[in-house]
Amino acid sequence: MTMGFSTIFKVLGILFTGLVIVTILRALTIQDLVKFSKSPRKSDNFLTKDSEVGAYAERLAASLRIQTVSYNTDQLDRGDFIKLHQFLEDSFPLVHSSPNISREFINTYSLLYKISGSNTELKPYLLAAHLDVVPANGSWSVNPFDGVIKDGVIYGRGAIDDKHSVMGILEALEYLLREGFEPQRTFYIAFGHDEELTGQQGAHVIGQTLLQRNVDLDFVLDEGFYYLKDLVTGVTSYPVAMIGISEKGWLELELSTAMPPGHSSIPPLESALGVLAKGVANLEANRHPSMFGKGPEYDMFSSIAPYADPFYRYLFANLWLFQPLFVRVLSQKPVTDSFHRTATAITIFQSGYKNNVIPGSAKAIVNHRVHPAQTLEDVLAHDKKAIGDERVEIRVRKYIPPMPISPYGEEEEIYRLIGDTALQICPDCAVAPGISPANTDLKHYVKLTKKLYRFSPAFVDPITLPGLHGDDERLSVRDYKKVIDFYLKFILNADDYHLFLKKKDEL
Ligand SMILES: [Zn+2]
Secondary structure (H helix, E strand, O other), rough: OOOOOOHHHHHHHHHHHHHHHHHHHHHOOOOOOOOOOOOOOOHHOOOOHHHHHHHHHHHHHHHHHHEOOOOOOOOOOOHHHHHHHHHHHHOOOOOOOOOOOOEEEOOOOOEEEEEEEOOOOOEEEOOOOOOOOEEOOOOOOOOOOOOOOOOOOOOOOOOOOHHHHHHHHHHHHHHHHOOOOOOOOOOOEEEEEEHHHHHOHHHHHHHHHHHHOOOOOOEEOOOOOOOOOOOOOEEEEEEEEEEEEEEEEEEEEEEEEEOOOOOOOOOOOOOOHHHHHHHHHHHHHHOOOOOOOOOOHHHHHHHHHOOOHHHHHHHOHHHHHHHHHHHHHHHHHHEEEEEOOOEEEEEEEEOOOOOOOOEEEEEEEEEEOEEEEEHHHHHHHHHHHOOOOOOOOEEEEEEEEOOOOOOOOOOOOOOOOHHHHHHHHHHEEEEEEEEEEEOOOOHHHHHOOOOOOEEEOOOEOOOOOOOOOOOOEEEEHHHHHHHHHHHHHHHHOOOOOHHHHHHHHHH
């Protein structure tokens, strides 16, 4: 028996209407992916005083005047790092004189503090930041190393990368010590001195030191993401506290071909240069597969759905249906495209030396930023297939694997601890997991714990974000107060005896 067309249309119509109703209902009722605790806690009562904000800002500005610039790895003159050490010692007398706090110089220029808690049953944690900054050669409206405070804004190289965290952590600790704070839980503060040069001499040695001492860390909190205002697709009304749970890897490949050289008057059908050029063009044309849903992307957009603008709220709440469409949208722009797949960039192409000689070899360099859901083998297999020519040799020049994805979600107490604290400072914010586009010192702590998180509590927006490694890096005095308040509450929350005792019992 065959169904009439009208019946088919009726059935389809009912199905479609049903789908529309379901998706709208979902968009209207979608809840936070993780229920962060907004219940009162001890740290609610701790807040820096408005009357002291001027002094905080002046101290941050003063730290920006010390030119701890990372130029290159064999840099000999690091005298400014010693100046910064002295400045920290002078600025935070209680931190540097308390009997339960020790400070060590690691590899001369990096700093490691240990704040000993009274309960050795509790696992220690680590707060990380870095002392160095990138050079400032662009066109600034003020001198990048004058530490200018103008119209309530602190300007200078390092204002949001990363001296706000160095100073913010120590301000918070000094404040707490003044209030008589005696931690139960031991924690460390690590300030590397060459993060901008991959941290090989600083954080790497700190990591080794802790490893040799058998320090079993609960978690590490470092830089990598911020409170993002108007920077996340579809979210314009609420800042997003993005917690980095991983970072992309770095892969550098050399592609090469070798074929007989010859005279240009009698060219062969194929040459080393032509074969490589074709291979490179194929590689560029065949992007790596989308990893959307294999990393935290799905959860990230689901997390921000309740805070998104109406159209995006509808879209993000129904990714189960719209994911293929959304992946296409993300793929349209380089910035959003790199977000959900391994990125491919051809950065160098070399061949030939004379206008009438066919070169016998050609070489190209490819720079991949590897998505955490892919392995080196995955990337190489894709590239080999995409290039599609055995004559193109592929050699790995440098590989830094993507960072493992740290646990997050409703059940993960440390993720909640960071989210809870972020919401104490910004109750209207969304909290979401993300993959940090930048690399951090955390790769040097990967053997110490599986729980590595990236969040530094400054607010950035489309106007201030370009200051990061760019011109006019800055942070408002008001927002700097929030940075200190975040660390203040975070140290208290992380010290919460019962929360972590409960955790130990479960293990
Ligand atoms: Zn940094």
